[in-house]
Amino acid sequence: MTAFFEETLPPQTRQLVSEFQRKPLQLLTDFYLSGGTGLALQLGHRQSDDLDFFSSKEFNPSVVEQQLANYGQLEQTELEKGTLNTFLNGVKLQFLEYPYPLLESTEKWQQLQISSTLDIACTKLQTISMRGSKKDFVDLYFLLESYSLAELLNAVNQKYAAVNYNRPHILKSLLYFEDADSQPMPRMLKQVSWGAVREKITLLMKSLPLD
Known part of the structure; x- marks a missing residue:
């Protein structure tokens, strides 16, 4: 089992992840956390603020936006086919359709799937x-x-x-x-x-x- 370095997340990001646990965001079952934050949680080498969620499945960015609005204030939201970029309570989020296969199984942390x-x-x-x-x-x-x-x-x-x-x-x-x-x-x-x-x-x- 992988040990995760939660100290790599600044307070705002940790708080948002906690909110996702307190009020589960159901759509996250189709996504996995990747990018610099996913890596920092596993290596513990640097801090990282953003949450980049990838999915191999098609999704409607507008539906994701509506569900995220239940967790606080959205700002600078950009919607495109297969992509949502926004800031939620000051934390930068990306949801991306990413049709490339995972080479290894994901790891689980705080009910989130994390890319290897x-x-x-x-x-x-x-x-x-x-x-x-x-x-x-x-x-x-x-x-x-x-x-x-x-x-x-x-x-x-x-x-x-x-x-x-x-x-x-x-x-x-x-x-x-x-x-x-x-x-x-x-x-x-x-x-x-x-x-x-x-x-x-x-x-x-x-x-x-x-x-």
Whole structure:
């Protein structure tokens, strides 16, 4: 059984999760928590505020919005097909239709299903290939304490087998730090410098081909 690091959640986020337990949000049975918060709860390396919920099933974002309104004030709500982005009581939430298979079973915490660290690692690599934020590179640094880069790339290949997975682009993006350089470090609970993050990823990349 996985031990979860609840101290990675700031008070507002913890309070909202408690509200979901006190008044169960039934639609959450079709979703699992992923992203940086799902990872931080399992690794304990940094604080994370947002709650990113993924589902392999189609859902109506307007229905989700209506149910969330029972828990407090919604702000800056954006609705698209298969996507809801909003702030609930100051906590950023995302509900996303995500049709890619889970490679491993989810873990359960506070009645929420949480994506495995391997599955989150796959989404992190995809995110880095599109955006490359400092927090994503930091997350990858700590994931690389449990997995080799080759293992993660093989997992990405499995998870996204049904789409046009661009391995060379992902590999090149792992060495593109320029956008992340100017961003602030996340609120760390396990200390590491940005220089150490860059160095570790760069050294590991040298052992992999770019095609």
